[in-house]
Amino acid sequence: MDVIVQLQRQIVDFTASLYREGYVDDQFTQLQKLQDESSPDFVMEVASLFFVDCEKLVNNMARALELQAVDFKQVDSHVHQLKGSSSSVGAARIKNACIAFRTYCESQDREGCLRCLQLVNHEYAQLKIKLQTLFRLEQQIVAAGGTIPVLQ
Amino acid sequence: MHWRSEKIDGFDLSPPDDEQVHVLAVDDSLVDRKVIERLLKISCCKVTAVDSGIRALQFLGLDEEKSSSVGFDDLKVDLIITDYCMPGMTGYELLKKIKESSTFREIPVVIMSSENVMARIDRCLEEGAEDFIVKPVKLSDVKRLRDYMTAREFRVKNQQIGNNNNIKNNNKRRLRETCDLSSSPLSMLFSSSSPSPSLSPSSLSSPSSPSPCLSPLPSPPILSYSAPCSPTSLDSPTRRLKMSSSD
Numbered sequence: 001m002d003v004i005v006q007l008q009r010q011i012v013d014f015t016a017s018l019y020r021e022g023y024v025d026d027q028f029t030q031l032q033k034l035q036d037e038s039s040p041d042f043v044m045e046v047a048s049l050f051f052v053d054c055e056k057l058v059n060n061m062a063r064a065l066e067l068q069a070v071d072f073k074q075v076d077s078h079v080h081q082l083k084g085s086s087s088s089v090g091a092a093r094i095k096n097a098c099i100a101f102r103t104y105c106e107s108q109d110r111e112g113c114l115r116c117l118q119l120v121n122h123e124y125a126q127l128k129i130k131l132q133t134l135f136r137l138e139q140q141i142v143a144a145g146g147t148i149p150v151l152q
Numbered sequence: 153m154h155w156r157s158e159k160i161d162g163f164d165l166s167p168p169d170d171e172q173v174h175v176l177a178v179d180d181s182l183v184d185r186k187v188i189e190r191l192l193k194i195s196c197c198k199v200t201a202v203d204s205g206i207r208a209l210q211f212l213g214l215d216e217e218k219s220s221s222v223g224f225d226d227l228k229v230d231l232i233i234t235d236y237c238m239p240g241m242t243g244y245e246l247l248k249k250i251k252e253s254s255t256f257r258e259i260p261v262v263i264m265s266s267e268n269v270m271a272r273i274d275r276c277l278e279e280g281a282e283d284f285i286v287k288p289v290k291l292s293d294v295k296r297l298r299d300y301m302t303a304r305e306f307r308v309k310n311q312q313i314g315n316n317n318n319i320k321n322n323n324k325r326r327l328r329e330t331c332d333l334s335s336s337p338l339s340m341l342f343s344s345s346s347p348s349p350s351l352s353p354s355s356l357s358s359p360s361s362p363s364p365c366l367s368p369l370p371s372p373p374i375l376s377y378s379a380p381c382s383p384t385s386l387d388s389p390t391r392r393l394k395m396s397s398s399d
Contacts, residue, residue: 027288027290030288030290030291031187033291034187034190034191034194034291036194039190039194042190045186046183046186046187049182049183049186050183053181053182053183080237081181083266084181084184084237084266084287085181085183085184087266087287087288088181088183088184088187088287088288088289089183089187090288
């Protein structure tokens, strides 16, 4: 029983930090509202899809920026896509990095774009670790027979 | 005021809740498709999600090359919700194709977009879109649509009842007053909007124009149905755009 209470406290604190540090925003809360008994792993499923999508788009951006003659419209289109999906899942830091990225695409600044790509990649890696931690905590609670606290 | 449970003169005016609203969702992003599908399902809609405008037309049987093998009666799409920015056919182009079709033009089409651009919104509404939702799509957006669909079903059913009674010459004046939603207490909350059947483009493009959501609709506006259910959905698409933080 003590273990469950401890885990629940950990989750509450950890989730609060995710919001406080800007990793996730209100849209992430929306996703959590969509999770219930009929779809108990919804957030994790969406997050997984998002990370796969993110990795694919980051690779596309990297390849596009490697070319001698960079097609900035193409790069921008990838960034626009990533901005969209990160917005849909509430991945705030990635979304904000994409917004900045687009301005460099517009000004056709290759160095600026490469810096943004690095930032996006960094934020993606960070968020992946954070959410994996969150999901692991949730799984631990359920395994211990407890319920995941509803935060608001 | 609660429409669903109302009974007048022995008529059961509750909308058929055994028939789920069937929504065709169109979005090229897998992540967005998963989210919109869940948003709709949790709001008790049946969902068909496709990844392109072409596939949407194929599903409806509108595509010239390859038609859906499902008969029209089985499809019964009640609402189409589509992303604006898609490779190949945009949501706007899909909207046009649907409105050009005599079979499907009556189906309400809602556009979703991450870009908060008035010209784009105006263009879509002018082309006959029922509503425009700025992404990311939230539960309150879907609830607003759901309320609209319920009220729409209700209104259509009432008109049918009204027509039957006119033929029977029975209480027609009283029933018409009850069914005429433009004189209902709900729309009095929005006194600026007596539903105008015709659209004046100039009023839409002026910066100080009222919500474009209200004027183009020949039927009573979406807002008048969602207001009693949820105070937060009082905001029209355009007001929500102004309130939400844009890029």
